[in-house]
Each structure stands twice: as structure tokens, then as C-alpha cells.
Amino acid sequence: MHALARKRYHKAAPLILVLMLLALLTGVGAVITSQSAEATTASASDVEEGQKLFSSNCATCHGLDAEGQDGVAPSLVGVGAAAVDFQVGTGRMPMQASGPQAPAKDVVFSEEEIAQLAAYVASLGSGPSVPTAEQVDPELGDAAAGMELFRTNCAMCHGSVGGGGALTQGKFAPSLMETTPTHIYEAMLTGPQSMPVFNNANITEEGKRDIIAYLVAQRDGSPGGLSLGAIGPVAEGWWAWIVGIGLLIASTVWIGARSS
Structure with missing residues (x-):
């Protein structure tokens, strides 16, 4: 039995297995990359139109090559289409002051123009792409x-809801009460x-989509009636201490006045 096993074993076998595994991983990675590229590739005309829009509306701050200017605006090389779609799609860019x-x-550009700007910036370097409808479906x-x-990662700044x-x-x-699911996802990215x-x-x-589902669910109204600013237990505690205890003190004073 041992003699048979020795005949089947070859010193080069481990090296061959490692090379086969590396080839398999490389092939899988190439397929995934090509599929992602196909999903996010924009047409040459979109990139060209986006460059024209960028030159006339954004280059003053970000520079003609989109590499930014110290103390004025950051470089956009490698930020991806998602950053452009968020910043321009929410009206944050162009910045007023x-x-x-x-x-x-208010948004300055049309949806087509935003897509063209995003296509141009995405062509400058790889970065996060605009999420699909399935990725943001609550x-x-x-x-x-x-x-x-959300309460672990976001509530300390955005509030509990x-x-x-x-x-x-x-x-x-x-x-985030009126922010679209796509823009919420892009902000996280x-x-x-x-x-x-x-x-x-x-x-x-999946976690990002779960957060979107939670935030959208909060838009149906507060279960308690009053939202109290939608800032969670702080406002609720203020209501309990100021209003609740205030009423108790007022009742105590009234009862004391009646008894005397």
C-alpha cells in the first residue's frame, strides 16, 4: 500500500496544485471584474458630454484635469460615479458659497447631465459606481x-431615526427623512x-439595504403620535421631566392651596 502511494506522489504535485488554484482565482476575478465593468461602462459620447459640462461648471474649483486645487476643492480622480451622482444629484454641487x-x-442639472458628469469622472479613475435599483430597494x-x-454606526450623528x-x-x-434610497446608499459608499x-x-x-429599509419605515409617522423632533430619548426625557414633573408640581401646589 505504501509503495503504491509513493508511486502516485510526485514532488512537483504541491506546486502544480498551487498554480492551478492561482489560475482558478485569477479567472474568477477576471470574470467578476468584466461583469462589473460591463454594468458600469458608459458610452464615449456620455464621457465627452460630461467633460464639456465639467469644463464649464466644475473646472473653476476642481481644475481642468479634475485633480483639485489646494484649499479650494479636492481631486475627483478615483472618487467614482457614485460620489458625483450624490453630490450633484442632491444639489450640494455646484457649491453656492x-x-x-x-x-x-435645488438640483441644477438634469438626470441625463448628472449621468454624463458621473461618466466623465468615472473615466478618470476607478471608484464606487451608482448602485442598482435592486441594491437600494427597501x-x-x-x-x-x-x-x-443604523443605531450602531449612524445614530450618534443622524439621530435614532x-x-x-x-x-x-x-x-x-x-x-434623512426625504433622502432617496440611492443617495443614502451612495453616501455610505x-x-x-x-x-x-x-x-x-x-x-x-445587504446591510446597506437593510439600513435603507429601516429609514424608509420611519417615514410612516411616529407610533407615539408626536415625533418630538425625531431625536429620540433626549426629547422624550425632556418631555417627561419638564412637562410631566411640571404638572406634578402644579398639582401639588393646587392641592396644598385648596387644603389651606
Whole structure:
């Protein structure tokens, strides 16, 4: 039996197995990359039109080559289409005035123009692409799981239900009550303003969709009636102490006055 095993074994076998495994992994990676590229590739005309829009509307701050200017605007090389779709699609860009944070405002460009700008910036370097409709569909998410993820990663800035909140140095976490699912997903991918980046290693694609499902579920109204600013237990505690105890004190004084 041992003699037969020795005849079947060859010294080069481990090396051959390692090479075969590397070839398999390389092939799988190439297929996945090509599929992603096919899904996000824009036409040459879109890139060309996007470059024209960029030159006439964005280059003043970001530079003609989109590499940014120190103290004025950051480089856009490698930020991906998702960052452009979020910033321009929410009206934050073009920025009206220099400040600690770019607020959301009326959108300047059409959806087609936003897609063209995103296509041009995406052509400058690889980065996060615009999510698909399936990735942001709240109906496919788990709101309960999203609640846990949101309160662990997001509630300290955006509030327990996404109502927003103040930060330091004039910055703020905006309300998410009217933000579209696509823009919520893109914000997690790109980390705009003071927000950290939540890539798929931090929060998976399914986790991001669960968070969206939770936030959308909060738009149906507060179960208690009054939202109290949608900032969670702080407002509820204020109501209990100021109003509740205030009524108790008033009742005590009234009873004391009646008894005397």
C-alpha cells in the first residue's frame, strides 16, 4: 500500500496544485471584474458630454484635469460615479458659497447631465459606481436588522431615526427623512462631508439595504403620535421631566392651596 502511494506522489504535485488554484482565482476575478465593468461602462459620447459640462461648471474649483486645487476643492480622480451622482444629484454641487459644509439645495442639472458628469469622472479613475435599483430597494431589506446597524454606526450623528443633528465647527448631519434610497446608499459608499466611508468590509451590500429599509419605515409617522423632533430619548426625557414633573408640581401646589 505504501509503495503504491509513493508511486502516485510526485514532488512537483504541491506546486502544480498551487498554480492551478492561482489560475482558478485569477479567472474568477477576471470574470467578476468584466461583469462589473460591463454594468458600469458608459458610452464615449456620455464621457465627452460630461467633460464639456465639467469644463464649464466644475473646472473653476476642481481644475481642468479634475485633480483639485489646494484649499479650494479636492481631486475627483478615483472618487467614482457614485460620489458625483450624490453630490450633484442632491444639489450640494455646484457649491453656492465656501463654508464648512455644502448644504443640499435645488438640483441644477438634469438626470441625463448628472449621468454624463458621473461618466466623465468615472473615466478618470476607478471608484464606487451608482448602485442598482435592486441594491437600494427597501422592500428587499430587513428593517429590524437595519435598525441595529443604523443605531450602531449612524445614530450618534443622524439621530435614532435619521432626523439629523448638529456637529462641531458649523457642520451638521442632515435629516434623512426625504433622502432617496440611492443617495443614502451612495453616501455610505463615498462618505461625503464629515461622514466616514462605509465600504462593503464595514457594512455589506445587504446591510446597506437593510439600513435603507429601516429609514424608509420611519417615514410612516411616529407610533407615539408626536415625533418630538425625531431625536429620540433626549426629547422624550425632556418631555417627561419638564412637562410631566411640571404638572406634578402644579398639582401639588393646587392641592396644598385648596387644603389651606
